Amino acid sequence: MGKITIVGIGPGSLEDMTPRALNAIRQAQVVAGYNTYIALVRELLTDKEVIGTAMMQEIDRCRMAVESAFAGKDTVVISSGDSGVYGMAGLVLELVLQYPKAERPEVSIIAGISAVNAAAAILGAPLMHDFAVISLSDLLTPWELIEKRAEAAAQGDFVIALYNPKSKKRIHHIEKIRDILLKFKSPETPVGIVNNASREKQSAVISTLAAFTTEKIDMFSLVIIGNSKTYVKEGFMITPRGYTV
Amino acid sequence: MGKITIVGIGPGSLEDMTPRALNAIRQAQVVAGYNTYIALVRELLTDKEVIGTAMMQEIDRCRMAVESAFAGKDTVVISSGDSGVYGMAGLVLELVLQYPKAERPEVSIIAGISAVNAAAAILGAPLMHDFAVISLSDLLTPWELIEKRAEAAAQGDFVIALYNPKSKKRIHHIEKIRDILLKFKSPETPVGIVNNASREKQSAVISTLAAFTTEKIDMFSLVIIGNSKTYVKEGFMITPRGYTV
Numbered sequence: 001m002g003k004i005t006i007v008g009i010g011p012g013s014l015e016d017m018t019p020r021a022l023n024a025i026r027q028a029q030v031v032a033g034y035n036t037y038i039a040l041v042r043e044l045l046t047d048k049e050v051i052g053t054a055m056m057q058e059i060d061r062c063r064m065a066v067e068s069a070f071a072g073k074d075t076v077v078i079s080s081g082d083s084g085v086y087g088m089a090g091l092v093l094e095l096v097l098q099y100p101k102a103e104r105p106e107v108s109i110i111a112g113i114s115a116v117n118a119a120a121a122i123l124g125a126p127l128m129h130d131f132a133v134i135s136l137s138d139l140l141t142p143w144e145l146i147e148k149r150a151e152a153a154a155q156g157d158f159v160i161a162l163y164n165p166k167s168k169k170r171i172h173h174i175e176k177i178r179d180i181l182l183k184f185k186s187p188e189t190p191v192g193i194v195n196n197a198s199r200e201k202q203s204a205v206i207s208t209l210a211a212f213t214t215e216k217i218d219m220f221s222l223v224i225i226g227n228s229k230t231y232v233k234e235g236f237m238i239t240p241r242g243y244t245v
Numbered sequence: 246m247g248k249i250t251i252v253g254i255g256p257g258s259l260e261d262m263t264p265r266a267l268n269a270i271r272q273a274q275v276v277a278g279y280n281t282y283i284a285l286v287r288e289l290l291t292d293k294e295v296i297g298t299a300m301m302q303e304i305d306r307c308r309m310a311v312e313s314a315f316a317g318k319d320t321v322v323i324s325s326g327d328s329g330v331y332g333m334a335g336l337v338l339e340l341v342l343q344y345p346k347a348e349r350p351e352v353s354i355i356a357g358i359s360a361v362n363a364a365a366a367i368l369g370a371p372l373m374h375d376f377a378v379i380s381l382s383d384l385l386t387p388w389e390l391i392e393k394r395a396e397a398a399a400q401g402d403f404v405i406a407l408y409n410p411k412s413k414k415r416i417h418h419i420e421k422i423r424d425i426l427l428k429f430k431s432p433e434t435p436v437g438i439v440n441n442a443s444r445e446k447q448s449a450v451i452s453t454l455a456a457f458t459t460e461k462i463d464m465f466s467l468v469i470i471g472n473s474k475t476y477v478k479e480g481f482m483i484t485p486r487g488y489t490v
Contacts, residue, residue, distance in 0.1 A: 008362075015265040018255065018358065059488055082362045082372075090370035090483055094490050097478050107481075111366040113263065113356050117253075117327045121356040125335035127327075129386070130394050132377040132403060140487030141374070149375050149401040156397025157390070158377060233342050236352075238335055242385030243304055245339045 004069040004105045006089045008082040008112020012040055012199035021110050025076050032065035033078035062091045069105035082114035086135055086163055116161040119194035119222040122204050124236030126192055126224045131159035136173045150177050154184035159239055162223040175213050181225060185209055190226040192237045193217060206237050249314040249350045251334045253327040253357020257285055257444035266355050270321050277310035278323035307336045314350035327359035331380055331408055361406040364439035364467040367449050369481030371437055371469045376404035381418045395422050399429035404484055407468040420458050430454055435471040437482045438462060451482050
């Protein structure tokens with residue numbers, strides 16, 4: 001019986017992947033992941049069997065990875081960012097736990113730098129206070145629940161980080177969320193948008209809640225909306241912790 | 246003029262620190278940080294000037310670090326976890342931005358594995374869906390705002406991660422938060438508690454919302470409270486993303 005390890009590779013560059021994650025990949029015989037993420041760690045995979053599939057085939061991919069561990073091969077499933085945040089950790093665990101305990105490969109999870117943390121570091125210090133993380137993808141979540149969470153987070157004056165803010169099929173979701181947030185937050189609230197954090201085409205812009213939806217936003221964007229204290233100074237987005245300086 | 250870099254060292258072990266963070270520390274002439282965190286990276290500091298101070302002296306420590314950069318020395322300020330989440334990134338930025346632009350050291354921020362991500366990986370996969378991060382420390386935040394955020398997060402059915410859940414002076418805050426959450430969440434909601442993630446004395450326990458406050462919780466604990474779908478199976482805490490497996 002092989003073991004199965006779910007690894008967060010961080011936002012993109014190997015510079016942002018931990019030694020624990022790197023070593024897990026190096027020691028694996030099989031590495032499974034979405035093709036885009038496989039490409040990010042390509043140089044580590046020269047001697048590996050690779051299970052790479054297109055987006056939307058997560059279940060098949062993870063099932064193949066679990067079967068590979070059953071077949072005696074040490075197997076790693078990679079997610080970008082942190083495999084524990086909208087990544088593959090949950091799905092792999094759910095699949096493995098379908099088998100009786102005695103017949104099961106050992107599972108472990110290795111955290112990575114999550115997209116929200118990578119984006120925050122590029123923008124300045126927007127996450128210095130309480131924050132909420134919401135995915136706008138309604139593939140697996142009812143849209144009503146996403147709206148409810150956005151409203152609750154705004155009511156609580158959380159800094160709000162949006163994953164999956166937009167895709168080709170979901171171009172108006174972000175505007176609906178903006179309208180909900182505008183019920184509770186000032187139109188001048190700073191909004192940071194980071195595209196391709198820690199990858200070749202990295203870009204970042206700081207806008208406002210009233211205006212940010214006109215910026216370039218796609219499925220590789222991470223959007224951070226400030227709380228009532230967040231301000232912008234000379235290109236840095238800062239949510240004060242509350243120190244008197 | 247030196248440069249100043251704010252570095253998240255991750256939860257504790259050097260195995261969880263990124264190469265980008267490691268290199269920033271290696272290249273620095275001066276490293277500033279809370280004594281406990283300085284001790285975690287002691288082996289990297291043999292040739293460094295160290296500005297280590299006890300807790301609660303953050304402003305002095307960061308001011309000394311900024312002055313060190315002004316004095317021409319490349320300086321790193323370390324935080325445990327991610328320096329961008331309740332860490333030193335904001336404070337250092339605020340201090341540096343008090344100076345006129347032309348006279349200012351260059352500032353950059355390097356993300357680290359945040360405590361919530363490290364704890365989640367140890368517990369299983371509790372952060373697979375939308376989550377809110379709240380600090381229970383009321384040193385810099387009015388207690389009423391903390392209560393309001395806990396209530397908002399519970400109303401939105403977020404997974405809720407609590408930083409600074411308890412200290413010697415704040416032993417009943419966690420019980421007040423439990424009572425607020427119980428207004429919206431089932432008493433059987435899984436709660437994971439991780440102490441000293443990725444450090445020598447690491448421990449983890451999974452309890453319920455009704456019972457978890459009797460577990461060992463201190464300022465080095467990270468508490469993760471599930472959403473309405475979170476379940477525990479054979480020691481793993483899992484918040485399903487929504488896949489049909």
